[in-house]
Amino acid sequence: MALITFTTDFGTKDHFVGAVKGAIYTELPEATIVDITHEITPFNITETAYVVKNAYKSFPKGTIHIIGVDSELSIRNKHIAIFLDDHYFICPDNGVISMIASEIQPTKIVEINIHNHIESSFPVLDVFVKVAGFIARGGKLDVVGKEIQSYKKMIEIQPKVNQERNTIIGGIVYIDNYGNVISNISKKIFTEIGKDRAFKITARRYTFDKVFHQYNEIVDFSVEDIRQYDGNKLALFNSANYLEIAIYRSNLKTVGGASTLLGLRYRDRITIEFFDEVNPDFTPI
Known part of the structure; x- marks a missing residue:
């Protein structure tokens, strides 16, 4: 059974959180979804990094963590999937992983490339959920993206x-x-x-x-x-x-x-x- 955490700046007024959860259950009917928070200050990467770092360690190894803050795809804001400290993280490459990876070296990082087959203005729903479902079913990161050696670092984290x-x-x-x-x-x-x-x-x-x-x-x-x-x-x-x-x-x-x-x-x-x-x-x- 897949265990998936969900962290965003979506708030709870709109449909976004419910829509993503529904998509996860469609992909993985037996999944367990845990909300870390949806009250991140909009687009605040540093705040997100602090919250996720101090929450993920309480979850079992193999947990999949979806991070949907400042997640719109662009040339400067790509999407990555990371295996780090025996946990999976699916997130934008905007520095959000810096606080965790500054102390623990990632085992593998891939740049997600399934966007070639999915056109979306809501990547957390249309892309991150697909990647989470694939990983939960035993899929390898190499299939969802090309391996890369680095991630965007945030200077203010340190x-x-x-x-x-x-x-x-x-x-x-x-x-x-x-x-x-x-x-x-x-x-x-x-x-x-x-x-x-x-x-x-x-x-x-x-x-x-x-x-x-x-x-x-x-x-x-x-x-x-x-x-x-x-x-x-x-x-x-x-x-x-x-x-x-x-x-x-x-x-x-x-x-x-x-x-x-x-x-x-x-x-x-x-x-x-x-x-x-x-x-x-x-x-x-």
Whole structure:
């Protein structure tokens, strides 16, 4: 039985999601379809990459992942199918696979060429579904396309490291449902560059010299009224191991999230500066 995930910026108002699911069931009546999300900000490749990277790993090996964001076929935006980390990805070659493939080398990449037989203004429906069905029935990637050796890379997915200045310069790649802002700075690169040194994180006019392991570490549970900590800002490495700036127990309707309260937006810069001297308030990660 085929397991297929579906990630798009289609939203749920229109017919697109339902039409694609119907086409999948027509191809594969026994398929199981899991919606990762259809609420990606329209055409936001970085946001898509972050969501897919942190979702696909929870699925069994052999799962087929259809990614329909900025998927219109053009000379600069071809369609590819990838076998990577024992998973299949069917997506546009627009950089969306960069965040996953930056850590795990793809086993095989093919440029899909069945467009020669299908004319479509809705390739996720007419092309991606056909490819998914073929793979699910045991088909080989070589049949649906010509093998290629590279894919389009997104520079903004990776932070910049300046060893001489002891800095990491990253940016905000995602804002979650709580208004917390997630950067492209991983715990791995923070640890490798920082080497347990004191540091200062800067995001606009706000600074942090401590990174927490979980949200409620900011709370002193010995005090009588712990509600005083609601709305406090903090930095932590989230469950995906990326540096996040959050508001403790944020509520977008009342308290507000880090994005609104701190004025942080998608693509805003986040800088980490490391120091050789000891910071008495520094707690190693």
